[in-house]
Amino acid sequence: MSGTNNLKSAAADMMCCASCGIAEGDDIKLKTCTACKSARYCSVKCQKEHRSKHKKDCKKRAAELRDELLFKQPESSHLGDCPICCLPHPIGGEHSAIVACCSKIICKGCDHANQLREAEGNLQRKCPFCRHRVPASQQESKMDHMKRVEVNDPFAIDQMGIMRYYEGNYEGAFKYYTKAAELGDVASQYHLSCLYREGKVKMDEKKEFYQLEEAAIGGHPTARHNLGCREAENGDDIKLKTCTACRSARYCSVKCQKDHRPKHKKECRKRAAELRDELLFKQPESSHLGDCPICCLPLSFEGKYSTMMACCSKIICNGCVSANQMRDVEGNLLQYKCPFCRHAPPKSQEESDMQMMKRAQANDPFATLQIGIRRNEEGNYEGAFQNYTKAAESGNAASHYFLSCLYLEGKFVEMDEKKEVYHLEEAAIGGHPFARHDLGCREAENGNYERTTRHLIIAASLGYELSMEMLKANHARGYVSKEDFAVALRAHQAALDATKSPQRETAEKWEKEWK
Known part of the structure; x- marks a missing residue:
């Protein structure tokens, strides 16, 4: 009897205002608390007055409701079923195809069966779902995709957000993701x-968790896995480690990582490639040579406009070198000194070599690189490789470039295209225009x-003339848009202008006169 009375009491409470107790009638409509879904109120005033008494129970009940929703087993993954055969889609994208005309995901089995049927009947290729003609080009496919975006197709909008993300337009990606x-x-x-x-927008852990939970509720397995790892991380003794490749998935143990590898492999590689491209196509602040340490103006990567000092391994622009010499002459100073470290210059090539070796022994990456270049000129490719590798490990971009040359030519090391491209990319990331x-x-x-265009624009923006000429030729062939060419041309000229100064022009003039 007591259980029945409690149910009746609860039902009566639901029919009355939780604050003033007035019953629901024809003239009075009660509104349910949006958080706990249990208390009901006749007005906003009653809800505010009852808030202090209801707050604790409301939060507790809201958390219970959220957990009920969060831990309910989804009927399927977020991909759902193939609209043709009605079988569940596998998580990995390699077993399905996205059709641009209707933004449907079709399993490879149905797509293949449709192609066979059309081939046997000599029919025109059409979408298995909407029977729209298959786009004849990438441009036509993009137009179909945009049509789906315009009619607010959430999947098409999400794909557009992914495209913006790849381009580095995180603001655009955020807008499309939010809309979808x-x-x-x-x-x-x-x-x-x-x-x-990742901080592509303002980092917010609460919003991150909310979006992860919403994705998990919708059947997204990676989101669900990440939530599990986060909960494990909140334990006393468990620390999660981030996947070193994609930087997104986190694991509590090596076993968990290995168990999850088959499901995570494709997405991991895709995300790792995205991160690599973000790094690769980021415009460097300057070339690999940086700025002159005296005048702080960008150094020209043409060696004739600067001098490498053996005493400190610094590259000084000829403008500062000549200005320093003029100062020494005008001041009747007996001995010329390095403009940077004020060390006396070497009196012979042997002394210069000794100073360079001292710098290399002190793990100076530029000096180590110079030793490697000398070993290469002597035909000692093993010594060159060892010095290049040591300098590259210290972050020297030029060493990566020289290592790529060794892998290209097969000197001392076996020819290896993957390693060659890797070192080329590392050098390019470090600002090496060649x-x-x-x-x-x-x-x-x-x-x-x-x-190609993206690489050439970056190189031209660093002041590399050959890349600018290639962009010009590609623009004439229609491979480079007018806008991209104009941007590259302005950046190229700005880079060249940044390396100029009155002192450098004077030094260049003197050099021509002495010749």
Whole structure:
């Protein structure tokens, strides 16, 4: 009897205002508390007055409701079923295809069966779902995709956000992800959580968790796994380690990482490639040589406009070298000294070599590089490789470029295209214009003209004339847009102008007169 009375009491409470007790009638409509879904109120005033008494129970009940929703087993993953055969899609994208015309994900089995049927009947290729003609080009496919975006297709909008993310336009990606998430796209909520975690937008752990939970509720397995790892991290003795490749998934143990590898492998590689491209196509602040340590103006990467000092391994622009010499002459100073470290210059090549060796022994990366260059000129490729490797480990971009040359030519090391490209990329990331230009040429050979243009624009923006000429030629062929060419031309001229100064012009004039 007591149980029945409690149910009746609870039912009566639901029919009355939790604050004033007035019953619901024809003239009075009660509104339910949006958080706990239990208390009901006749007015906003009653809700505010009852808040202090209700707050604790409300939060507790809201948390219980959230957990009920969060830990409910989804009927399927966020990908759902194939709309043709109605079988669940596997998590990995390699077993399905996205059709641009209707933004549907079709399993490879249905797609293959449709192609066979059309081939046997000599029929025109059409989408298995909407029967729209398959786009004849990438441009037509993009137009179909944009049409889906315009009609607020959440999956198409999410794909547009992914494209913006690849381009480095994180603000645009955030807008598209947000719009798709509002329309119920689960993957977009996971992508938003990644933006909040990585700081592509303002880092916010609460928003990151909320988006992860929403994605997990919608059946996103990676979001669910990440939530599990986060909960494990909050334990007393468990510390999570981030996947070193994709920087997104986290694991409590090596066993968990190995168990999750088959599901995570494709997404991990994709995300790792995205992160690599973000780093690779970021415009360096300066070339690999940096600025002159005296005048703090950018150094020209043409060696004839600067001098390397053996005493301190600093590269000084000829303007500062000549200005220092003039000062010494005008001051009747007996001995010329290094403009940077004020050390007396070497009196012979032997003394210069000894100073260079001292710098190399002190792990100076530039001096180590110079030793490597000398060993290479002597034909001692093993010694060159060892010195280049040591300098590269210390962050010297030029050493990476020289290592790529060794792997290209097969000197001392076996020819290895992967290692060659890796060192070219590391050199390019460090601001080496020759390496950047070579990467652009490689992409052109592979037919990747968009990536070629991006590489050449970066190299031209560093002041590399050959890249600017190649951009000009590609613009004439229609591979480079007018806007991109104009941007590159302005940046190229600005880079050249930044290396000029009255002192450098005077030094160049004197050099021509002495010749």
